[in-house]
Amino acid sequence: MAPTRPDWHRIRAVGKDGRVNTGNDLYRTRMSLMEADRWAELLALAAHGSGDDDEAAVDERRAAAHAVALKAPPALAVAAAELHPDDDHGFSGPLWEVVAHRPWRELAAHLTHPRVRELVAQTRVLHGEDLRGVVESEIPLRLEPWESAHWDPEWDIPEYDVTGGRSGCHVWCFPCWLIDDLPGGVPLRAATVEQVEHPAVPVLNGLNDPHKPIKAYAVQGTAWEAAASVAADRETCRAAEVPFARAYPHLVHLATGTGPYAMPHDTGQAMGRLAVWRVLRMMAGEDPVPAFVERLRCVTWRRPAEYSNFLHLAMEDPARGITWAVTAEATD
Helix, strand or coil, X not given: CCCCCCCHHHHCCECCCCCECCCHXXXXXXXXXXXXXXHHHHHHHHHCCCCCCCHHHHHHHHHHHHHHHHXXXXXXXXXXXCCCCCCCCCCCCCHHHHHCCCCHHHHHHHCCCHHHHHHHHHHHHXXXXXXXXXXXXXXXXXXXXXXXXXXCXXXXXXXXXXXXXXXXXXXXXXXXXHHHHCCCCECCCCCCCEECCCCHHHHHXXXXXXCCCEXXXXXXXXXXXXXXXXXXXXXXXXXXXXXXXXXXXXXHHHHCCCCHHHCCCCCCHHHXXXXXXXXXXXXXXXXXXXXXXXXXXXXXXXXXCCCCCEEEEEEEECCCCEEEXXXXXXXX
16 A cells, blocks of 8 residues: 655644744654554655655654554555665664564565565564465575574564564573573583685674674584684683574574664564575585584583673584584674
């Protein structure tokens, strides 16, 4: 549903000097339209600016689009989500993630932009829907068992409110409190490994642009040897073997581009899943990703003083004798 251009003298305030006000007046207009459930007019406000829009007015229009995507009837909500199809850093969160809190059946008929359609579908998959055969995508449209094992949609996908707030945990932090959550952690013994070139390494390094907190390596050796060779302050670390599934949610959050305190706004969890799958495909080579993940041997480690926004993981493919090690740390 294409939004029609509004009558600006009806829904935008005009000052005593005859000039159209922006910023605060748009805020009041937005709030009054929201309270009255006048979603079509709010969509028009979001869609059609004017030549005198200042930065505050642009922000208010994005906030209006967010409210429509979240609360309006499906046709209007999807229209709001498609206003900025290539912008993944919307008000509070990307609009395609905001609208995707609804079941696919309510949205599908209204989604016309291919990119938004795929990202909404991927988000619904992360909510637990099986959309195989419904949408075309390079990534499977059902969660694999190792994806769903430790993925909690109610916790790992932000829940948005109409004012722009959001709740949930989308901070990457692995292993979180290793000594408490993973009893049996042991010291890392010194080891020497040979680094090798692998095309997955630069892709791993780019998972969290623009923050760039990641250092990735490919080595000949085991996961334990790789962990010992790349861990900072190795003597103080505790380490343990973990299934890849346990690290998966944190890799997705990392790949959204989230920094400390989720600033700037991340790109949405669907983008994270797409990025993780692309990396896994590169690591797996010609092998199917599910079979590759099943044979991975993973080791994680943690220093005593580490808190949020860190990730340490070594992933060994015993069939080829290669381990990929990833360390990521971000500070305020």
